[in-house]
Amino acid sequence: MRQPAPSARAATSSAPGTVGDVRRANLARVLSVIATAGDDQRLSRADIAQVSQLTKASVSSLVADLLAAGLVIEIGVHRDGERGRPSVGLVLNPARCVMGMEINVDYIAAGLVDLNGKLLAHEILPRTNHRSTASEVLGALGELSQGLQGAARAQGLMILGGGLAVPGLVNEEQFTVLQAPNLGWEGQDLDVAALLPEPKTRFRLFNEANASALAQQHLMDARDCDFLFVSGEVGIGGGLIIDGELFVGPQGHAGELGHVVIAPDGKACSCGGRGCLETVAGQEAILAAANLGSAADRISRQERMSQLCQALETGAEPAVGAVAGAGKSLGIAVASAMRLYSVSTVVFGGHFAALEQWLRPAMEAGLQAHAPSIAGQARLLCSPLGQTSALAGAARSVVGDLLEAPHLLVD
Numbered sequence: 001m002r003q004p005a006p007s008a009r010a011a012t013s014s015a016p017g018t019v020g021d022v023r024r025a026n027l028a029r030v031l032s033v034i035a036t037a038g039d040d041q042r043l044s045r046a047d048i049a050q051v052s053q054l055t056k057a058s059v060s061s062l063v064a065d066l067l068a069a070g071l072v073i074e075i076g077v078h079r080d081g082e083r084g085r086p087s088v089g090l091v092l093n094p095a096r097c098v099m100g101m102e103i104n105v106d107y108i109a110a111g112l113v114d115l116n117g118k119l120l121a122h123e124i125l126p127r128t129n130h131r132s133t134a135s136e137v138l139g140a141l142g143e144l145s146q147g148l149q150g151a152a153r154a155q156g157l158m159i160l161g162g163g164l165a166v167p168g169l170v171n172e173e174q175f176t177v178l179q180a181p182n183l184g185w186e187g188q189d190l191d192v193a194a195l196l197p198e199p200k201t202r203f204r205l206f207n208e209a210n211a212s213a214l215a216q217q218h219l220m221d222a223r224d225c226d227f228l229f230v231s232g233e234v235g236i237g238g239g240l241i242i243d244g245e246l247f248v249g250p251q252g253h254a255g256e257l258g259h260v261v262i263a264p265d266g267k268a269c270s271c272g273g274r275g276c277l278e279t280v281a282g283q284e285a286i287l288a289a290a291n292l293g294s295a296a297d298r299i300s301r302q303e304r305m306s307q308l309c310q311a312l313e314t315g316a317e318p319a320v321g322a323v324a325g326a327g328k329s330l331g332i333a334v335a336s337a338m339r340l341y342s343v344s345t346v347v348f349g350g351h352f353a354a355l356e357q358w359l360r361p362a363m364e365a366g367l368q369a370h371a372p373s374i375a376g377q378a379r380l381l382c383s384p385l386g387q388t389s390a391l392a393g394a395a396r397s398v399v400g401d402l403l404e405a406p407h408l409l410v411d
Contacts, residue, residue: 023062023407024405024407026052026054026058026062027062027065027066027406027407027410028403028404028405028406028407029052029054030048030052030054030059030062030063030066031066031071031072031403031406032403032404033048033051033052034048034066034072034090034091034092035092035115035116035403037091041089042075042076042089042090042091043089043090044087044088044089044090045059045060045063045087045088045090046087048063048090063090065410066406066410068410069406069409069410070093070095070096070158070409071092071093071096071115071402071406071409071410072090072091072092072093073090073091073092073093073094073095074088074089074090075088075089075090075091076088076089092114092115092116093115094114094115094116095156095157095158096114096115096157096158096160097112097113097114097115097120097152097157097158097159097160098112098113098115098159098160098161098162098163098395098396098398098399098402099111099112099113099145099148099149099159099161099162099163099195099196099395100112100113100162100163100164100165100211100390100391100392100393100394100395100396100398101141101144101145101162101163101164101165101195101391101394102164102165102166102208102211102387102390102391102394103129103137103141103164103165103166103167103183104129104166104167104208104233104234104390105129105130105167105182105183105233105234105235105301106126106127106128106129106130106234106300106301106302107124107125107126107127107129107387108124108125108127108129108137108140108141108144109122109123109124109125109144109387109388109390109391110122110123110141110144110145110148110391111123111148111388111391111392111395112148112152112157112159112395113392113395113396113399114399115399115402115403117218117396117399119388119392120157121148121151122388122391122392123144123147123148124387125140125144126300126302127140129183130182130183130184131183131184132183134177134185134188134189134190135191137183138190138191138192138194138195139194141164141195142194142195145162145195145196149196159196159198159201160201160202160398160402160409161196161201161202161203161204161398161399161401161402162192162195162196162201162202162203162204162394162395162398163203163204163205163206163211163391163393163394163395163397163398164190164192164195164203164204164205164206164394165206165207165208165210165211165212165390165391165393165394166180166183166205166206166207166208167180167182167183167207167208167209167233167234167235167237168180168181168182168183168185168207168208169207169252169253169256170205170206170207170252171205171252172204172205172206172252174189175189175190175191175192175205176188176189176190177190179271181235181269181270181271181272182233182234182235182270190205192205202398202401202402202408203398204394204397204398204401206390206393206394206397207237207239208231208233208237208390209229209230209231209237209238209239209255209390210237210239210246210248210255210393211239211389211390211391211393211394211397212229212231212237212239212349212383212385212389212390212393213227213228213229213239213240213241213246213255213347213393214239214241214246214393214394214396214397215385215388215389215390215392215393215396216229216239216347216349216383216385216389216393217241217244218396219383219384219385220345220347224345224379225241225242225243225244226241226242226243226341226342226343226344226345227240227241227343227345227346227347228240228241228255228257228334228337228338228341228343228345228346228347229241229346229347229349229383230257230330230334230346230347230348230349230352231349231350231389231390232281232282232283232348232349232350232351232352232353233282233283233350233351234282234283234284234301235258235270235278235282236257236258236277236278236281236282237255237256237257237258238255238256238257238258238337239255240254240255240341240343242341242343257277257333257334257337258276258277258278258282259271259273259276259277259278260276260277260333260336260337261273261274261275261276261277262275262276262277262279262280262329262332262333263275263279263280263329266279266280267279267280267285277329277330277333280325280326280329281326281327281329281330281333281352283301283305283350283351284301285326286308286322286323286326286351286355287301287304287305287308287322289318289321289322289325289326290308290311290318290319290322290323291318292304292307292308292311292319305351305354308322308323308355309354309355312355312358320358323355323358323359323362324358324361324362325362326359326362327358327359327360327361327362327363327365327366328362328363328365328366329366330352330359330363330366331362331363331364331365331366331367331368331369331370332366332367332369332370334346334363334366334367334378334380335366335367335370335371335374335375336370336371338371338374338378339371339374344374344377344378344379345378345379345381346378346379346380346381347381347382347383348380348381348382348383349382349383349385349386349389350387352382353382353383353384353386356382360380363380364380367380
């Protein structure tokens with residue numbers, strides 16, 4: 001199934017069709033008109049009434065609520081028509097933002113995104129999270145969050161909500177990580193209250209690859225309403241966008257490309273299976289095949305990835321062979337995914353984007369060998385978002401929630 005609209009999940013005290021429901025819908029309608037205006041447009045109340053097809057009196061009342069909630073501000077002056085009298089423009093409040101956060105195997109990250117979806121600031125902190133308890137990791141993330149909250153206050157920014165992305169299967173409604181093999185977590189309930197303690201903030205939990213796909217969606221053009229985002233870290237995740245919406249499947253776990261079986265008799269995988277794509281093309285798998293140590297070594301994974309790139313630059317083996325093997329397997333998995341999901345655009349993030357020039361030839365060869373009928377139409381792109389993709393996607397999704405249901409802050 002497609003992920004339901006956040007506003008559809010929001011509980012209301014009014015029965016459907018009441019005056020309260022109509023006002024809430026109109027509040028969202030007015031805010032949507034303001035939010036979707038071009039960067040150089042400052043719509044007046046009269047402009048909004050014309051676009052929304054609401055009366056000027058209704059728009060004025062609704063705008064008053066949005067101003068009181070701090071979601072919009074009045075700015076500048078423009079003239080209604082060549083001879084019209086001057087009127088005040090309305091824009092989303094640049095002093096309101098949402099915090100996005102990410103827990104991954106060897107780092108935590110947090111950042112601030114404004115109501116227009118712009119990343120204002122972010123911080124990435126290396127940290128070994130594998131086998132750490134959820135409370136230990138959330139404690140470290142809470143400290144990182146508090147630092148950003150302080151920076152936000154110093155800049156006059158107010159945080160309206162937050163989103164957290166983790167590399168595993170999640171139950172968003174209960175803030176539970178169902179399974180995150182690379183963290184060593186299973187059935188972990190997350191106490192997220194300390195991450196953003198403000199009582200009116202909205203908070204959501206995401207799978208990391210799904211959050212990254214949502215962030216990437218903001219960069220895609222109109223022809224890419226369907227695409228698969230492939231996230232490359234220690235694990236490999238997939239986020240699927242269909243008809244412009246995140247597709248999560250009946251259990252909410254669609255897109256787990258890292259656990260597509262590539263070699264039935266291959267290596268054991270952290271998921272409990274065998275021969276998964278992750279065992280060949282995950283970061284640790286590539287580094288091990290390139291003879292660049294293991295997770296048990298004192299040298300960090302970032303340093304080992306840097307060593308891998310240096311070896312690739314000089315054409316040294318076994319680094320070249322390790323990346324080529326990963327690329328071939330990735331091409332096979334992508335061929336299966338493209339046939340299964342009927343998408344022609346695939347976007348690669350994480351180490352797949354960083355290793356693109358060495359991965360791509362073998363990946364394209366694997367795709368051509370196993371799906372020649374669709375290889376010619378495939379669009380294989382690399383994401384420019386780097387390690388900010390998951391936190392940005394989580395934050396932008398919460399921004400979308402607030403824009404679709406502003407009554408959560410107005411009521």
